[in-house]
Amino acid sequence: MTNAIAEYEKTLITPNSPFDRYLKGDENAISENAKKGYKLFLKLGCQTCHTGPAMGGQSFEYADLKGDFFAGRAKTNDDNGLMNFSKKESDRHRFRVPTLRNVELTWPYMHDASAQTLEEAITKMYHYQLGYDKLDKKEVRLLVAFLKTLTGEYNGKPVQGEVCPAS
Numbered sequence: 001m002t003n004a005i006a007e008y009e010k011t012l013i014t015p016n017s018p019f020d021r022y023l024k025g026d027e028n029a030i031s032e033n034a035k036k037g038y039k040l041f042l043k044l045g046c047q048t049c050h051t052g053p054a055m056g057g058q059s060f061e062y063a064d065l066k067g068d069f070f071a072g073r074a075k076t077n078d079d080n081g082l083m084n085f086s087k088k089e090s091d092r093h094r095f096r097v098p099t100l101r102n103v104e105l106t107w108p109y110m111h112d113a114s115a116q117t118l119e120e121a122i123t124k125m126y127h128y129q130l131g132y133d134k135l136d137k138k139e140v141r142l143l144v145a146f147l148k149t150l151t152g153e154y155n156g157k158p159v160q161g162e163v164c165p166a167s
């Protein structure tokens with residue numbers, strides 16, 4: 001069983017994104033803005049949750065860690081997150097950290113599809129995961145440029161999908 005899962009997980013990996021090529025030494029694989037975005041991603045601590053080769057998928061975190069993610073709307077059963085499965089109160093609002101691989105193709109974002117664009121998703125991260133009041137629009141643009149370099153290949157061909165709208 002474990003082997004079967006491991007084999008299955010290998011098929012999920014979509015290698016050879018521009019970012020992977022950059023990490024392997026191809027300086028021209030990504031833009032200067034994307035490189036700045038990657039530095040920012042590390043500096044801000046995004047990788048503490050979006051970690052590992054898939055840049056996510058390894059832990060469950062509180063959607064409302066640093067602010068009221070659900071402000072302005074009624075909560076639904078789906079907002080309970082992991083608690084719906086574990087039945088533990090301490091797991092309320094905990095969600096699996098999504099992988100950022102191919103993220104420009106996986107919109108809408110968040111468990112409740114409350115972000116349509118990468119800009120909106122990053123804005124939520126600033127408020128609810130990092131606890132920042134202010135948003136630096138230039139930083140958001142650099143992070144978007146970086147996230148767009150994470151689209152890889154599946155069976156040797158670019159991963160297919162509709163690119164998310166821009167804000």
Ligand code: HEC
Nearest residue numbers: 044045046049061063095097098106109110111121125129
């Ligand atoms: C403390 C943990 C944590 C940190 C730090 C964090 N994230 Fe997230 N991120 C999450 C969780 C949890 C979700 C899913 C929330 C949900 O489903 O409601 C998420 C969702 C996202 C999504 C949407 C992906 C999708 O497919 O829905 C993007 C994009 C994203 N994060 C980027 C970032 C960036 C960029 C940073 C740094 C500025 C960052 N995250 C910092 C935990 C974190």
